[in-house]
Amino acid sequence: MITDFKTDIVNTKSYKSKYSIPFGLFYIASCFYLLFIPSENQILTLKIISLIVILLSAYFLFEVSFIKPKVIGMLKINEKQITISSKETVTITVDELDHIYLKYSDYGSWKTHSIYGNKNYLKITSKNGKKYQLEILIRNEKEKNKLKRITDYFSKKDQFSMTNINNPKTKF
Structure with missing residues (x-):
């Protein structure tokens, strides 16, 4: 699946x-x-x-x-590829992926005082040396769990690491 x-x-x-x-x-x-x-x-x-x-x-x-943050693109991640749609669309397959680094602050909710989602930072490095630094939103717990499942897949391949910022109230 x-x-x-x-x-x-x-x-x-x-x-x-x-x-x-x-x-x-x-x-x-x-x-x-x-x-x-x-x-x-x-x-x-x-x-x-x-x-x-x-x-x-x-x-x-x-x-x-x-205040809703300004949307400048779309990120789609699955077990086969990562697609970054901004000014131009970039697709990185799992074979081309070197590393994903997540700075996790939390997901958005009333208890975290951000209804649109908290700022989380994702740094994606491909094997050809290109680096993509993205500011993404994790809107709710359901989306956080989806991201966790995908990052667990990349963790098994030693392609994922993360750190917490701003003392998140929920564990990643």
Whole structure:
């Protein structure tokens, strides 16, 4: 029985540190101002600005979970071949495959705070030296189990390895 694993290749938005570091400092200062300075000593305009900064921080915190990542292609893996459809379609047969390396963070669900799927990174190396670095989504537990079955097949041939990133809540 051939099991197919299909998923989207995505490109997610990353935040620039030149914006996130000052914004984080404003957030800390706002929390300190609202929580540790007695309310009779607070200035009304600074209080309003602090509340706005805290609300914007909450928005950006939850925005990561609810914005759908940009789909740039499709990945299909089975026991016979790997097909990467992006700008061009590349097919790598099992005989041409050198190694698959997965950086696993988890699958998407409400308890992992990502409804579209968590970012997982897949690095595929062929025997002719070509490397493909992909950012893929694992949407739910069913898809994770499909990927696990296929990677178990490649593990038997010493063509698969993986590592966990971001302390996943579920084991791969």
